[in-house]
Amino acid sequence: MVEAIFKTHDANFAARPVSPFDDGLLFGNNGFITAPYGDYWRFMKKLCVTELLSPRQIERSRGLRHEEITRFLRKLIRSAAKTEVVDVGALLTQLTNNTICRMVMSTSCSEENDEAERIKDLVKRSFQLAGKISLSNSLGPLRKIGFWLYSKEANEVTSTYNELLEKLLKEHEKKAKNNGGEFDREDKDLMDILLEAFHDEKAEFRITRGQMKSFILDLFIAGTSTSSETMQWAVAELINNPEIYKAARDEIESVVGTSRLVEETDIPNLNYVQAIVKETLRLHPNAAFIPRVCHQDCKINRFDIPGNTPVAVNVYAISRDPAVWENPTEFCPERFLVSSSKSTQTNKGQISFDFIPFGGGRRTCPGKNLAYALMNTTIASIIQCIDLKVIGEGGKGAKIGMEEAVSMSLSMASPIQCLPLVYFNPFEA
Numbered sequence: 001m002v003e004a005i006f007k008t009h010d011a012n013f014a015a016r017p018v019s020p021f022d023d024g025l026l027f028g029n030n031g032f033i034t035a036p037y038g039d040y041w042r043f044m045k046k047l048c049v050t051e052l053l054s055p056r057q058i059e060r061s062r063g064l065r066h067e068e069i070t071r072f073l074r075k076l077i078r079s080a081a082k083t084e085v086v087d088v089g090a091l092l093t094q095l096t097n098n099t100i101c102r103m104v105m106s107t108s109c110s111e112e113n114d115e116a117e118r119i120k121d122l123v124k125r126s127f128q129l130a131g132k133i134s135l136s137n138s139l140g141p142l143r144k145i146g147f148w149l150y151s152k153e154a155n156e157v158t159s160t161y162n163e164l165l166e167k168l169l170k171e172h173e174k175k176a177k178n179n180g181g182e183f184d185r186e187d188k189d190l191m192d193i194l195l196e197a198f199h200d201e202k203a204e205f206r207i208t209r210g211q212m213k214s215f216i217l218d219l220f221i222a223g224t225s226t227s228s229e230t231m232q233w234a235v236a237e238l239i240n241n242p243e244i245y246k247a248a249r250d251e252i253e254s255v256v257g258t259s260r261l262v263e264e265t266d267i268p269n270l271n272y273v274q275a276i277v278k279e280t281l282r283l284h285p286n287a288a289f290i291p292r293v294c295h296q297d298c299k300i301n302r303f304d305i306p307g308n309t310p311v312a313v314n315v316y317a318i319s320r321d322p323a324v325w326e327n328p329t330e331f332c333p334e335r336f337l338v339s340s341s342k343s344t345q346t347n348k349g350q351i352s353f354d355f356i357p358f359g360g361g362r363r364t365c366p367g368k369n370l371a372y373a374l375m376n377t378t379i380a381s382i383i384q385c386i387d388l389k390v391i392g393e394g395g396k397g398a399k400i401g402m403e404e405a406v407s408m409s410l411s412m413a414s415p416i417q418c419l420p421l422v423y424f425n426p427f428e429a
C-alpha cells in the first residue's frame with residue numbers, strides 16, 4: 001500500500017491536509033511543510049535540494065557541527081568531573097537547536113544570545129499551540145471554541161516571531177549590502193540563500209517575506225526535535241544494551257584509533273554506528289504517522305479512494321511488522337549491516353518501503369542527509385568518550401524506562417537522568 005502511495009501514485013498523494021490555521025498565523029498554509037503541491041512548493045523543494053540542504057551546504061557547515069558536538073562533549077566531561085547528574089535529552093536538544101540556529105542564521109541559542117534564545121522559545125510555544133489547536137480542530141462543531149481560546153495567544157506569538165525575524169532578515173540584508181549586494185559569500189547561511197532568492201527578479205517563483213519567515217520556522221520545527229528525540233532513543237537503547245555500546249566503541253577505536261575525537265568524515269567507515277542510528281529510526285520513528293491527501297479519485301489494490309481523502313501512512317506499524325522484520329520489537333542494529341546474514345532485510349527495506357522514517361516520494365524529508373550527519377557523529381562521539389550511569393532505583397545495571405510520551409512526535413516519556421563518566425577525553429592531549 002505504501003509503495004502505491006509513495007511511488008506508483010506519488011504525484012496524486014503529494015499534498016498534505018490543509019492546515020486549520022489562518023494563513024497569517026504561524027503554521028498557516030504559508031509554510032513549506034503544509035504547502036499545497038503547487039508552484040511555491042516546487043520552487044522551495046528545488047531550492048532545498050540544490051542549495052539550502054544540498055550536499056555542498058552540508059559540507060560547508062561541517063565545521064559548525066563539529067564545534068557544537070565539541071561543546072556538548074565538554075559539558076558532559078565537566079559534569080563528570082563534578083560528579084553531576086545530567087539530563088542527556090536537554091543537552092541533545094540544546095545541541096540540535098544551536099546547530100540548526102547557526103546553519104539558518106549564523107547565530108546560536110545560548111544564554112548569551114538573547115535573540116536566538118527568544119526564537120527557540122517562540123518555536124516551542126508555537127509548537128505547543130499547534131498541538132492544542134489541532135486537537136480542538138477535531139472536536140467537530142465545537143472546534144470554534146479552540147480558536148476562540150487560543151487565537152489571542154496565536155496572534156501574539158506570530159507577531160513577536162514576525163518582528164524578530166524581520167530584524168534578523170534586515171541585518172542579513174545590510175551585511176549583504178556592505179558586501180556589494182552579494183549574498184553569495186563562502187560562509188553564507190540559509191537565511192542568505194533565502195534572501196538571494198527573494199531579491200532575484202528573474203526567479204521562476206517570487207517568494208514573499210511571509211513565506212520566507214514560515215520556511216525558517218519549518219526548518220526549526222522539522223529539524224530540531226526530530227533529530228534530538230531520535231538521539232535520545234538511541235542513547236537509551238545503548239544504555240540498556242551494553243554489549244551494543246561496547247561493540248560500537250570497539251569499531252570506533254579500530255577505525256579512529258585512541259588519540260583523537262571521531263569526526264563526521266569517519267562515518268562512512270563506521271558501519272555499526274550507522275546501523276545503530278538506523279535501527280533507532282526503525283524502532284522509534286519520530287514521525288509515527290505521515291499525513292498526505294489523495295488529490296484525485298484512484299484505486300489502490302481493491303480500494304476505491306475518492307479525491308480529497310486524507311491518508312495517514314502508519315510508519316510505526318510498518319517498522320514493527322513481524323511479516324517483514326524478525327523479532328521486530330528487539331533493538332538489533334545487526335539487521336542493518338550489509339555483511340550480516342540479515343542484510344536482505346535492509347535491501348528489502350530500501351526497495352520495498354519497509355524502512356520509511358523519512359517518508360518517501362517527492363514529498364520525502366529534504367533534511368535526511370543533514371539529520372544523518374548530525375546524529376551519526378553525535379552518537380559516535382558519545383560512545384567513544386562517555387559512559388552513562390543510570391541514576392535511580394536499581395543501582396548498577398539499572399535501565400532507562402522506554403515508555404513513549406503522548407505528544408505530536410514519538411518522544412520519550414521520561415528524561416534520561418545519568419551520571420556521565422569519562423572513558424576517553426579527546427581534549428586532554
Ligand code: HEM
Pocket residue numbers: 032033034045053100218219222223224226227230285286287290291357358359360361362363364365366367368370371
Ligand atoms: C531524525 C530526523 C528527521 C526525521 C525522522 C524526519 C522525518 C520527516 C518525515 C517523515 C517527513 C514527511 C515526509 C513525507 O511526507 O513523505 C519530513 C518532512 C520534512 N522534513 Fe524531516 N525529518 C528529520 C529531520 C529533518 C531536518 C534536519 C530537516 C531540515 C533542517 C528536515 C526538514 C523537513 C522538511 C522541510 C519537510 C517537509 C517536506 C515537504 O513537505 O515537502 N527534517 N521529515
